[in-house]
Amino acid sequence: MKLHSTLKRITMAMACAGLGHLAVAHDGKHTVGIQSPPTAKVEAPFDIFHTRITTEGNIATFHIAVSGKAGDNKPGKTGKLAGSTVFSYVWPTTMDPSVVGFEAKSGILAFAVTSHPDFNDTPLFAGGGGEWHSHWVVLRPDDTCGKGALKVVDIPEGSKPKLPKTWPGLPILIDSPGWNPVFKGKSLEVKVPFDDIGVVQTAGFDGVTAALRVNASVHNPLLCVADVFKVASGNLSLPGKVNQ
Known part of the structure; x- marks a missing residue:
C-alpha cells in the first residue's frame, strides 16, 4: 500500500473539508505542527486549527486544538450496538502498526480519542465507552x-x-491502552509512553475529526469511517513532523 497516495484518494472521495498548511505559529500558544484555517461549515468542537505531536523523554504528547470547546459534542445513545456512532479525534501516522504490538504492515496506524455510549471497549478506563478515551x-x-x-x-x-496486550477483545485491530485524554478549553492532549521514542520522532502525522459507524449487521466490516468532519492538512498527506 502506498500510504500517501491511498490517503489522498480516500480524502478526495469522501469530500473532506478544510485546507491546511505547515506554519510557525497560530496564536502564540499553538506552535509547531500543522496549522489549519477555520472552516465555517464544520461544527466548532471538530473544527481543527492546530495539530501537533511533541516528545519529552519517552513521552509523546498528541495535541489537537479546535475552534470551539474540544470534546463538547458526543454521539447520542441509541441503545444498541448495530448502527451506533463513534465520534473521534484522530492522529493518522506513518508509524508501522508493529510499533504498538500489531502485525507489521497491517495498515495505517492511528491514535484516536473516541466517545461511543452504546458499547464499552475500555477495560483499563473506568469512564466507559461514552466518556472520551x-x-x-x-x-x-x-x-x-x-x-x-x-x-x-x-x-x-x-x-x-x-x-497488543491491551487488545479489548473485539474482532478488529484496536488497542485500548487506557491513556487518559485531557480536555482544556479548545485543546485536547494525550500523553503516551513509548519504549522506543525514536520511532515517534521520525514519524509523519495528520489530524482528523470524524464519525465512525458500527455496521448494521455487526459483521465484516465492523467499524467504518462514515463521515469525515475535517482533515488538518486538507488532503491527508501526513505532512506533520514530530517536534517541528
Whole structure:
C-alpha cells in the first residue's frame, strides 16, 4: 500500500473539508505542527486549527486544538450496538502498526480519542465507552464502507494475528491502552509512553475529526469511517513532523 497516495484518494472521495498548511505559529500558544484555517461549515468542537505531536523523554504528547470547546459534542445513545456512532479525534501516522504490538504492515496506524455510549471497549478506563478515551487503531480502505472509505481492520474468524496486550477483545485491530485524554478549553492532549521514542520522532502525522459507524449487521466490516468532519492538512498527506 502506498500510504500517501491511498490517503489522498480516500480524502478526495469522501469530500473532506478544510485546507491546511505547515506554519510557525497560530496564536502564540499553538506552535509547531500543522496549522489549519477555520472552516465555517464544520461544527466548532471538530473544527481543527492546530495539530501537533511533541516528545519529552519517552513521552509523546498528541495535541489537537479546535475552534470551539474540544470534546463538547458526543454521539447520542441509541441503545444498541448495530448502527451506533463513534465520534473521534484522530492522529493518522506513518508509524508501522508493529510499533504498538500489531502485525507489521497491517495498515495505517492511528491514535484516536473516541466517545461511543452504546458499547464499552475500555477495560483499563473506568469512564466507559461514552466518556472520551484513547485507542490505537489500524485502518485500511474498504469500499464496503463507501467508495474510498476507511475501516478499522477486521480480524477474520479463526485467525490469530499479533495483537497488543491491551487488545479489548473485539474482532478488529484496536488497542485500548487506557491513556487518559485531557480536555482544556479548545485543546485536547494525550500523553503516551513509548519504549522506543525514536520511532515517534521520525514519524509523519495528520489530524482528523470524524464519525465512525458500527455496521448494521455487526459483521465484516465492523467499524467504518462514515463521515469525515475535517482533515488538518486538507488532503491527508501526513505532512506533520514530530517536534517541528
